[in-house]
Amino acid sequence: MRTVIIEDEAFAADALENQILQLRPNAQILEKLESVEESVKWLKTHEQPDVLFCDIHLSDGSSFEIFKQVDLQSPVIFTTAFDEFAIEAFKVNSVDYLLKPIKKDALERSIKKHESLQQGNMQQELENIRNLLRNGPLKPSVAKKSRFMVKSGQSIKVIQQEEIAFFLAEEGIVLLVNFDKQRFVIDYTLDQLEEKLDPEKFFRANRQLIVSINAVARAEPYFKGRLLLQTEPSAPGDQVISSNKASAFKKWLDL
Template sequence: MKVVIVEDEQLAADAIAAIVKRLRPQTEILSKLGSVEEAVQWFTLHQAPDLIFCDIHLSDGNSFEIFRQIAVSCPVIFTTAYNQYAIDAFKVNSVDYLLKPIKTEDVALALKKYENQHHSLPLDINNLHQLLQSKQLQQQIKSRFLVKQGQGIKAISLEEVAYFWAEEGVVFLVTKQGKRHIINYTLDQLEEQLDSAIFFRANRQLMVHIDAVQEVRPYFKGRLSLLLLPATEKDIIISSSKASDFKEWLDM
């Protein structure tokens, strides 16, 4: 079996590769691709593999852009923190839909499903409801964060949060009053625990509350520039591949 992994986090890609090789030692990992652009280029130049493991959130947009730009005929096992993309996943030959963090037993079941179905038609979207029920892909919405304050610990409710900012491996919770607190979460972990109707992953550094967005301006090459409250020291740019999703999220 020949496999391609599309995942922008190197450690996550390596973990999937290790699990697959452990479960199916004869598997050949053809490539690990980290972006929409890289994946489109690879699939344009190479014959399709037997199976793709594909993260939905990539560094330059969501992976459905890959399948909109090129025809990929092989089955796909999607990995993500969000269940909101499940319907889209089923439109592109999805074998299964794995919720992060990826577990060995989930990969094992997905591979068995692939092997059982690989000579038949892709899963039909009508199976979506059954799959979602069986995996219970409901988000566990976080309502507050505990942060250090002096020698004590303070609880900050989600309503007080303006955005989360990642810098040099540290994630800061920034309140609407502009106060910064270090939290022990990555932005990927926060994506799993925050309501996607309220928070948007703007880029690798920022997850923003909808009320913190004060102004949206057009930027070069289809990108967007954001003004936030409280203001940030660095310019906030949303890529052209994410611009449409961001506008839809803001209901623009």
């Protein structure tokens, strides 16, 4: 089973690779790709794999952009943090999905589904993907949060979306920081917040930071195509945007 994994979180890609090899020791992991740009380039210059495991949200955009640029002949198994209801439209015979965190029994079922496919059914289901793409990306049914409830001393405080400067992962916790520089511990991971926040107003800058567009002070060129982000109020440390995310960040800012 010649396999390609498209996943922008290195630890998640490594974990999926290990699970696949545990279930199918003879599988070949041809490549692990991290971005839309990298995936398009690889798929255009290499023989297509037997199966493609593909995250929906990548560092530089949606994985749907890959399939708009590549004449895909391989079946796809999507991996996603969306809930089951939101991705029901993807449940077609030759295209499955795995809900993160990926469980080994679910992975086994997806691989068996792939192995049982007949070529005729595969072509029909690939056409289903193309129809989805022509109609635009699937909009998840996850409600976007407009406010957060936080603890302030012995009381509960409501913080509106417009008051939030950024979310910061620090020493195993996630902090909400408002424009008054107040910091509140919240019970969400950055991955969970990324799905719940309005993408027009918040951007996942790196593994530590989700920033509000109103908190961006400047972004300066950094080493190897990266950007050094400065926020107001100031986020601690050097907040660097990777070269893979730099173009998406500029587009988000409408530069």
